[in-house]
Amino acid sequence: MTLIDRLNGINLYLIGMMGAGKSSTGAELAQALGYQFFDTDAVVEAAAGKPIAEIFADQGEAAFRQLETQVLAELATYRRLVVATGGGIITQQQNWSYLHHGIVVWLDAPPTLLQSRLAGDQDRPLLQAPDWKTQLTQLLGQRQPLYAQADVRVWVAAEDSVGAIVARILASVEERVCAKADSARLN
Numbered sequence: 001m002t003l004i005d006r007l008n009g010i011n012l013y014l015i016g017m018m019g020a021g022k023s024s025t026g027a028e029l030a031q032a033l034g035y036q037f038f039d040t041d042a043v044v045e046a047a048a049g050k051p052i053a054e055i056f057a058d059q060g061e062a063a064f065r066q067l068e069t070q071v072l073a074e075l076a077t078y079r080r081l082v083v084a085t086g087g088g089i090i091t092q093q094q095n096w097s098y099l100h101h102g103i104v105v106w107l108d109a110p111p112t113l114l115q116s117r118l119a120g121d122q123d124r125p126l127l128q129a130p131d132w133k134t135q136l137t138q139l140l141g142q143r144q145p146l147y148a149q150a151d152v153r154v155w156v157a158a159e160d161s162v163g164a165i166v167a168r169i170l171a172s173v174e175e176r177v178c179a180k181a182d183s184a185r186l187n
Helices: 003-007 022-033 040-048 052-059 061-075 093-099 111-118 132-147 162-186
Strands: 012-015 036-039 081-084 103-108 152-155
Touching: 003 022, 003 162, 012 022, 022 036, 022 081, 022 162, 036 040, 040 052, 040 061, 040 081, 052 061, 061 081, 061 093, 103 162, 111 132, 152 162
Parallel strands: 012 081, 012 103, 036 081, 103 152
Antiparallel strands: none
């Protein structure tokens, strides 16, 4: 039985900090599984008709988080999806009820890699501070315990290709699915 058969249409949700590679990895992962790919940030922007930075500026972070939750709730009703989530989606407790409808994969990238990928990025509202590296480190510290609730943790290194990360995700997800199946048979 293949992993695709074992998944039986269960969604995969990619979580992790901004810059971890959720969007680029998610698109290739979806292709490998024959799933559809969605990025919650892109869906929020399409629904709002404006970029996330504008949503933050006009309505604040709370309004953005509410839109993000609505998008996640809608996506969770479908099957055979890979969903790249915004880095802070895990900060809203109710989002976990949607995430747990599928398999949650944490792309865990070290702070130095995140900093190199995010340097000069003007599209991240939470990093628009003079000392953005400190802000990033603080966000990471606050969010790591939440990310750690994921079903699968996949390490991301600077030298990793997207294909290598996808291969590790597939192997880790297969291990998780098989372990759950074995546990169910024993009980």
